[in-house]
Amino acid sequence: MASAKPIPLNSMTTQPTPQPQFKTTHPSAGAKVAVVRTSPETVLADVARAMDLAEAQRYLPLDKETLLKINISWQHWYPACSTSPYQLEGVIQALQSWGYKDLIPAHNGTVVVKSREGEINNRHKPVTDKYGLKPVHLDTDPDVEWVRYEPKRELLVLDKIFPEGIFIPGPLMGRNIVHLPTMKTHVFTTMTGALKNAFGGLLHRKRHWTHSLIHETLVDLLAIQHDIHPGLFAVMDGTLAGDGPGPRAMRWHVKNTFLASADQVAIDAIAAKMMGFDPMSIKCIRLAHEMGLGCGDPSQIEVVGEDISEVNWKFEGKKETFASRGQKLIYWGPLKPLETLLLRTPLVPWAIFASNAYYNGYWLNVVGKRRIRDALKTDWGKLFLDY
Numbered sequence: 001m002a003s004a005k006p007i008p009l010n011s012m013t014t015q016p017t018p019q020p021q022f023k024t025t026h027p028s029a030g031a032k033v034a035v036v037r038t039s040p041e042t043v044l045a046d047v048a049r050a051m052d053l054a055e056a057q058r059y060l061p062l063d064k065e066t067l068l069k070i071n072i073s074w075q076h077w078y079p080a081c082s083t084s085p086y087q088l089e090g091v092i093q094a095l096q097s098w099g100y101k102d103l104i105p106a107h108n109g110t111v112v113v114k115s116r117e118g119e120i121n122n123r124h125k126p127v128t129d130k131y132g133l134k135p136v137h138l139d140t141d142p143d144v145e146w147v148r149y150e151p152k153r154e155l156l157v158l159d160k161i162f163p164e165g166i167f168i169p170g171p172l173m174g175r176n177i178v179h180l181p182t183m184k185t186h187v188f189t190t191m192t193g194a195l196k197n198a199f200g201g202l203l204h205r206k207r208h209w210t211h212s213l214i215h216e217t218l219v220d221l222l223a224i225q226h227d228i229h230p231g232l233f234a235v236m237d238g239t240l241a242g243d244g245p246g247p248r249a250m251r252w253h254v255k256n257t258f259l260a261s262a263d264q265v266a267i268d269a270i271a272a273k274m275m276g277f278d279p280m281s282i283k284c285i286r287l288a289h290e291m292g293l294g295c296g297d298p299s300q301i302e303v304v305g306e307d308i309s310e311v312n313w314k315f316e317g318k319k320e321t322f323a324s325r326g327q328k329l330i331y332w333g334p335l336k337p338l339e340t341l342l343l344r345t346p347l348v349p350w351a352i353f354a355s356n357a358y359y360n361g362y363w364l365n366v367v368g369k370r371r372i373r374d375a376l377k378t379d380w381g382k383l384f385l386d387y
Contacts, residue, residue, distance in 0.1 A: 032054055032302045033266050035258075038258050056260065059231050062098075064231060065175045068088065069179045072122060073247035075121055077384070080240045082182065083122065085124060085126065087239075088105070091178060108200040115137050149224060151166070151223075177225070177231070188214050189282065195285075202225070216287065223293060234264055236259040241255040248363070273308070273311075
């Protein structure tokens with residue numbers, strides 16, 4: 001690969017950075033999604049079975065390093081919010097048993113979520129330590145290079161949102177990636193899964209600039225992933241699934257399910273269908289399907305493992321919190337003319353303060369901790385505590 005100079009997040013340049021060159025070798029994903037029932041007693045084996053049913057070894061070249069893209073949607077542990085430790089361990093065990101030696105756990109934080117705190121509270125660190133893996137924190141590790149990405153196809157919005165250039169973490173280039181999302185709803189995208197899991201890893205701390213065009217952004221990021229990763233895969237944890245104003249202020253439900261697929265669009269479509277949504281009515285799924293980046297039509301997706309034809313959890317993805325209502329007023333409502341002023345100027349810290357005050361102050365203490373205590377009494381909560 002060609003070398004690239006580090007691009008500090010606070011001093012991005014419009015000058016092109018040499019682009020790593022490699023050939024992607026994605027076979028057709030075949031629109032196959034594995035759905036597996038599981039239990040705390042069998043979860044590690046069940047994760048491997050889901051991956052095997054979805055033919056992980058076919059889509060992840062064995063001779064490439066493999067990133068494990070961990071989701072931390074909150075630095076606090078909250079059921080269904082972030083990658084579970086048993087989800088992470090199950091994937092590591094399966095890949096190592098198949099001969100994958102170079103595994104790299106990858107974290108990212110946000111302006112309101114601290115990934116280093118989150119990997120401890122969500123019990124990821126005990127797992128990576130157990131297997132001797134060294135995580136990379138894409139947005140905070142000083143030795144992570146950010147390289148300018150030159151689009152290989154026409155993008156929907158990212159090149160307009162970031163006219164100075166699209167910069168992505170160098171460690172993502174040329175490596176396989178396995179996304180580790182959870183099964184949950186989201187106030188802005190109805191549901192969040194494999195597509196949304198790339199949002200934090202690929203984009204820098206200015207990613208909030210894309211929120212008003214979030215669906216188009218997720219499709220652009222999927223196009224970039226098809227270009228930069230030799231192998232793409234996703235394993236989704238639905239043991240505790242989240243309904244309501246996700247990704248944090250959710251109601252959790254025990255669902256005892258894992259999903260796996262090489263098709264990032266298909267796994268999100270099947271997850272959406274199981275939660276009770278019409279996948280093709282979710283803009284990012286429909287756009288990705290129409291652009292040939294995956295299959296979003298459940299009638300064209302082969303589901304292996306469990307029969308989900310009658311599954312409908314009747315989740316409600318558009319429930320809102322006080323904080324999310326305010327964000328929607330800025331992104332799509334009457335405050336839209338103020339979006340640049342509020343989110344792209346020195347006034348940005350007010351939004352960070354407001355989010356932290358609401359979720360980490362009010363909501364966590366008034367509502368969340370009670371739900372956390374109840375979740376820890378379940379078998380899945382007890383397994384989490386074992387880590």
